Structure formats: structure tokens, C-alpha cells
Amino acid sequence: MKRREFVKYLGAGSVYIGVVSCGASRVFSNSYNEAACREAWKKLANKEPAFAYVTPDPKLKKVFLYGDSISIGYTNTVRKELADKANVFRIFNNGGSSDMFIPKMEQLKQTMFEPNLKGGWDFTWDVIHFNVGLHDLKYLKDEKLDVKNGKQVSSIEVYKKNLVEICNYLKKEFPKAKLIFATTTAVPDEGAEGRIAGDSEIYNQAALEVIASYPSILINDLYSFTKPHAAEWHIAPANVHYNNQGKTAQGKEVAGIIAENL
Numbered sequence: 001m002k003r004r005e006f007v008k009y010l011g012a013g014s015v016y017i018g019v020v021s022c023g024a025s026r027v028f029s030n031s032y033n034e035a036a037c038r039e040a041w042k043k044l045a046n047k048e049p050a051f052a053y054v055t056p057d058p059k060l061k062k063v064f065l066y067g068d069s070i071s072i073g074y075t076n077t078v079r080k081e082l083a084d085k086a087n088v089f090r091i092f093n094n095g096g097s098s099d100m101f102i103p104k105m106e107q108l109k110q111t112m113f114e115p116n117l118k119g120g121w122d123f124t125w126d127v128i129h130f131n132v133g134l135h136d137l138k139y140l141k142d143e144k145l146d147v148k149n150g151k152q153v154s155s156i157e158v159y160k161k162n163l164v165e166i167c168n169y170l171k172k173e174f175p176k177a178k179l180i181f182a183t184t185t186a187v188p189d190e191g192a193e194g195r196i197a198g199d200s201e202i203y204n205q206a207a208l209e210v211i212a213s214y215p216s217i218l219i220n221d222l223y224s225f226t227k228p229h230a231a232e233w234h235i236a237p238a239n240v241h242y243n244n245q246g247k248t249a250q251g252k253e254v255a256g257i258i259a260e261n262l
Helices: 034-044 069-081 098-112 156-173 199-211 222-233 244-260
Strands: 007-009 014-016 061-066 086-090 127-130 139-141 178-182 218-220
Touching: 034 098, 061 069, 061 098, 069 086, 069 244, 098 156, 127 156, 127 244, 156 178, 156 199, 178 244, 199 222, 218 244, 222 244
Parallel strands: 061 086, 061 127, 127 178, 178 218
Antiparallel strands: none
8 A cells, every 4th residue: 555545543553544624724814014024034044945935825725844954855845746735834944853843833933923923924834744853863962963972862751752742732732733743764774973773763663652642643654755765865875864856755755745634
């Protein structure tokens, strides 16, 4: 069975198929101020193309991507694939480790949304596709990648605790949004600077154990989709990042799963 024919809920032993519609995001007030929003975003976001300002279109659904550099790589492909279906926004920079998720989401709210920004965004998200993990499992010493002498950013216990808080936050703040958690892509088998091969599998298992307690949150197994193509898609054998072929393939996969849940 193809991956897109189902979404698995770990532990529930069940399969869900369907399309979910959340029309609330298409309600706009007349106070939207494009210039004010662009200026606020300019001060907030990184300058790469993936972080370009997105003008809200009231006719389209609203999709939000949260993730690290892997998601930065596939953001523009997701936008292209969903151009006629949704506005695709993303977090304003690299999402980083799991402890950064809620603070960054709150910063986004305080900076871009009404009533905090006069004339700011006043919609809600239809779909939130999110991932944390690749920055949790890395080892740092003096803020530099260092497996031998460094400390792992988040232990499994801390990662799971943070993910519970993230899920509770998303369910509370965005009760009508369809939530999709993406598994963390692999650390190359040859190892990568500051990371250990196999840790993605360990952290993904921990994440799935947490998500099992939230049966409405879908799983996009991006790890399993990407792993078989490591040799052709990784920038280099020991690099966690992907070339244009890999970024495009991941973006199309993410877009397809989001489209099924709009």
C-alpha cells in the first residue's frame, strides 16, 4: 500500500482516510494592513527565499510549516505544489530544538497577529505540519557541534516532555487545525558532524510514543520516505542536508499529504 493511501496512528491499530475542511481561516476583517504586516515580517524573518512574506489570500486555506533546515529546504516546493489550494506560511527562521517551539510560536503571534499588531493577520491555520528532533539529538560544546566532548541538546526524556507540551499547546491554541507531525529525517550512516547515526530512529520512536496519546494528530513518516534515497539525495555522505532533488521530492511528498487534509 502506498504511503499516501493511509495515515497511521501508533498504538491505535486503526487507519483513517479522509479529507478535512476547516473554513474558519478564510474569515478576514477589513483592518488588514499589508504594509504594516510586511514591515513586521521584515524585522522578524530571515532573508532566504523560503522566508519571503506571504500575503494572505482570503480565498485560500492557510497552511503553516514548522521545522528546521530540512523544512526550509522543501518550503518553496510545498508552496508551488499547493499554489491554487493554500497560502503556505512557515516559521520565520530555523525552528531549532523542541524547547524553542512554543517561544517561537508565541513570538510569531505577538509580532504578526491581531490584536498585537494593528492591521495584522486575523486568520487561523487550517493545517499545521510540524517537526522537531534533528536539533534535539545533536551534541554541542561551546555552541559548536562536537560528539566526542559535547552534550546532547535534549535527552530522550526531555524531548518527550517538550513534545507533550508542544502537542498540548497546538491543541489548545489551534483547536480547528489539522495537525501533522513529520518524523525526523535520518542522520547518515557514516555519521555526521555533531550527530550519531541511528539517533533519528530513537528519537522518532520516542515521538511516536508521544503522538500516540493524541489520536487526531497525523503522522507524515518523512524519515521512511527519505531514507531509501540517502545516497542520491544527501548533499554529501556525512551531511544531514539534501540536494535539490531531495528537497523537491520531500516538498512534493509533504504537499501531497497536506493536500489530502485540506
